[in-house]
Amino acid sequence: MARLSMLIDLRTCIGCHACSVACKAEFDVPLGTLRNTVKYVENGQAPQALRHFIPVLCNHCEDAPCTRVCPSRAVIRLDGGQVVIDKDRCRGKQECIEACPYGAITLHPDSHKAQKCTLCVHRTEQGQAPACVEACPTKTRIFGDLDDPGSELARRLAATPTVAWREHDGTRPKVRYVDTRGALPLLAEQTMNPRTQKQRR
């Protein structure tokens, strides 16, 4: 059992959105829904005003509420620890969408099934990096296995203090951030996609 994850080093992110668009291209993610994006947050007053760029994606939480709430048992965890939607089972009940504190799951407007980041399992199992990782010009995103001490991910995690987005929610998010300027707390009230009220069809 691996624990696939991502380390995002905010010190090198320039907010360019190559990752956001790469995800759109990889999955034809429909307009109006996001699986992966970069949040911009500002704080401080001039002349010390700051803007931070924070790439966000599904945290593939180790205690993921989305996996527990699905009446069709369609939200499953793969052997690598990725949380994915089993499209064959999904009946679009949207319980998972409501359950995710990050707003990382959306309803696909054409299939009416839940969709989310898969950590590009189709690519990683063939030895390719996730599309967002490959697209990043400044190598801000490091993909790897938390349980593999020899991986670049594990080495970087051992060497640098890291935090997670809304760690206090207790879902044990797996995406780690190097956040030397204290940007992540500024995202506290935000989500990737608005968590809309469930609309039963």
Add this chain to the structure above:
Amino acid sequence: MDLNRRDLLRLGAAAAASLSAVGCAELTATRRADPAGWAGKSTGAITRIPTMCQSCTTACGVLATIKDGRLLQIVGNPEDPNSRGSVCAKGVAGPSILYDPFRVLYPLRRVGPRGSGQWRRITWEEAYAEIADKLKDIRERGHPEEFAFQQGRNRSADIINRFLDSYGTPSSFNHRALCSANRRAALLATVGDSDWDLGDYEHTDYILNFGCNWTEAMQGHIPIVTRIMQARANRGAKIVTFESRLSNTAAVSDEWFCVKPGTDGLIALALSHVICTEGLWNKAWLDRWSNYPADEYTRHLAPYTPELAERESGVPADTLRRLAREFAAKAPRCTTTSGRGSHAHYNGFYNDRAITVLNALVGNMGMEGGFCWHPLSTFDTKKQFPEPAPVPPKPTAKSVIADAKQWPLANAWNRMKVGEIVYLWIKERRQKISALMTYNTDQAWSWPEMQLVQEVLKDEELVPFHFCLDVMMSETAHLADLVLPWTTWLERWDIDARPPLGLIDYVGIRQPVVAPLGESKDVREIFPELARRIGGGMEQYFPWASVEEYLEQRYASVPGGFAFMRQHGAWIDPAKKPNYQPYERPLDAEELAGSSTDPQSGVITKGEDPKTKKPAAIGIVMDGVAVRGFTTPSRKLEVKSEAIVALGRGVDKVIEPLPVYLPIPDLAQGLADDQLIMISFKWNVHNAHRTMQSKWLMEIVSSNPAWMHPRTAKRLGLSQGDWIEVTGHRPRAGDVPRADGSPVGSQRTRVHLTEGVHPQVLAFSHNAGRWMGGPIAAPGSAADAWVPAPVGDRDAARVPWQDALRVPQNSLIPIYPDPTTGQQAWNDTVVRVRKA
């Protein structure tokens, strides 16, 4: 991205199903079946074709992922020596540009009045026949200059110039004055060798950034960023930014100073003042290479104290002293970057002169980690990749507009021209236009005083025939008689390269990664066909049977030739070395044979300069050794330029020989309480008019509210999101057309309050306010703007930004050229703001 095998999932080693530590109801996949929906697109039977991006002008090398004849994905090409495998969102968005559901894919003929949006689909045969008839007639009447060509960005200059030269028209109008003329002129006057500085960013320890937005917009974008980030990670390089707005570049800088627009030059002079008065300079370098004594320059700098700079710019004097010391202490591994923040002003030429000379003071010119450049801003068109013969001669006819003499530095070195006055001068009937071709630009939306441009384009007397080549129904295409469907950069050929950030020239290729969609065509096919139809000798300049045959000739000097280029995408000569200190290179015996040396100046001349008909300088004798020197008249770095003074004198203008701070005359009149200085900026996901057809990029940024400082908002009684009316004004003073303070236009928009903007500034991004091209580019426009029926994209019916704010900034900005070069002063517009 290289991944260690062990970094990757060992999914195949099927672990037994296990429950997660907490949630006992969690399901773990135990089967290897791939439920539909997990798989993305970029695996399986894919091929990767190298080409070069053209979503902006940086031209990064990319690889196009193709499956079943369809483009799926764009990634960086690691073999490109400039971009080294990195790209930005604009490049990654390639598929959304190629498959834009609202693309124009067939030639269209206007059937109603111009601008009515009534079109008929025609064949290319009909289009060719009509254009060739018109152009042939103009040419045979002996007035080839009446055929005007309006380009925006152009990476196909070889074929375009060949067509225009063989036709005989000098009326080739470009956009350089809207872009970078001031910076280029400042470099050409001071350094000479190049019009584009390329700091050795990868090896630098310190960067002073004057309003250059290299994380978002600057030509060189990702190739610059990746090198600067490397210097930061590996060497601890420090980045300090002066900018009137918190750009993303300011955001990633170690320090950001929010300066009043147009004061960058004064900041550079004040830093120079500190460096000179405190003796932090490299005196030995200056004594050897400056054409102006260091002590005299120190005296010239006396008035430019840090205190004066503080009063004008807002940067504290003590901070300026500290920054000057830090910068000088890192010499020669320090450099500057400058962009439209420093130079797109009425005083921009002087600002960039001051910034360039600041570098000379610390002796970082051409040094490793310092302020560098390369003589080639693209591949070597003269020696290594010459154009196939026969090459047509340059036109002998004259164009009053292209040669606009009122701006003496516009065409002094390169033919930069004064783009923003073209339509004003057509309106004033200074030059007769009988036919206009628009290529890769959207002047009806992207030129200052766009209302005037639209008025001229609508006027069938001023512009009797207008054909437009574009990928989409742009605002300009809408005002044409014929719209020709253009290929995107993913469907066309070019031999291309950009100023090399590795300081070694290279060459790349742009090649079609899929067959052109619909009936779209590129100029490489259109122009040879038109030349054959126009005839009259034009056809002899297009003897090749295909574009491929032409490119085979161009790439003949690459080992492996055209086939190598198609396979790899780029080539660099491994024997070449970075262009460090080119001025110190000794001249060899062959170069010196037949030369003569001026005993007073030491300048070595040989033969005749074909342009000036004077003896051509090739170097200078320094301490008894003949070296190349700088390619300026003195063969030294020209702190003082007599050449620009003489050019000014020729048209009765006073141009200062030394870098100076020229307060902007309009702003010197002061600002009333409701007046602000409007500045313009670009987002990282947009470039000119060519990215707004991308649904993926528009989804990220589709609107442009007015950025305002909270303190200013309070004064004006405004809160976040309030509606305002903004009125842009022509300058009240200065040497510009119509400096009468009259209004240009008004727009309604909302304010976005942020600490990230100067309190005297209202900042607008350029990337909104279109009304043509379909609901992706022009939100809310579908009802009243002609667009083709969308093709095969379910997203086309659910564009979420239909209510986005859309302010065409160019309806507010006046035609406002720097009096020396003609560079458009994008960032000096005085606007009046009131609650609406």
